[in-house]
Amino acid sequence: GENVGLHLPTLSVQEGDNSIINCAYSNSASDYFIWYKQESGKGPQFIIDIRSNMDKRQGQRVTVLLNKTVKHLSLQIAATQPGDSAVYFCAENRPRGKLIFGQGTELSVKP
């Protein structure tokens, strides 16, 4: 199949805590994954990507982990802020730039 799915549709965290958003994929041949953030009324915004020859990649306050054995990736957000409230999508990049998106996880940050 060609599914990229998410374990939880919603996630609520306290401001300052760390957030972890999970994603499962089914295509074991996939070799490139991207996390996007989508705020209300806006298009998806690139956060971080990872290739299958890596198992971890860090950005500013964000880390993506890839476990190819169980076909799972996660997005970790450190010291979550109210501005992080949004829907987060993982996406699998297929040849020639076609993206397969999951359903999304809505992150809500409580002050």
Next chain:
Amino acid sequence: DAGVTQSPTHLIKTRGQQVTLRCSPKSGHDTVSWYQQALGQGPQFIFQYYEEEERQRGNFPDRFSGHQFPNYSSELNVNALLLGDSALYLCASSLGPGQGNEKLFFGSGTQLSVL
């Protein structure tokens, strides 16, 4: 440097009508992709244009068609609108093949409502 721009931002149509949505890619980008995003769902790939030709297509009926112009801008046309076509239509641009980076940049979308 302007990002991806789409017009209009909102549109209301009735069943059976036809609609045209427009997209200007990010400066320097030559490839345009279109996605449909239903409420509460992830975006679904419609098709991609490069060098004024449809490069690949997702699982959408022929009612959905597109065009790319020499200046790389693009249009999405939907004929015989159905209620189920109501969605946010997203345009994304990227560098073409062989240019080292196919990362997609998205516009804010056109919200289409079919009544």
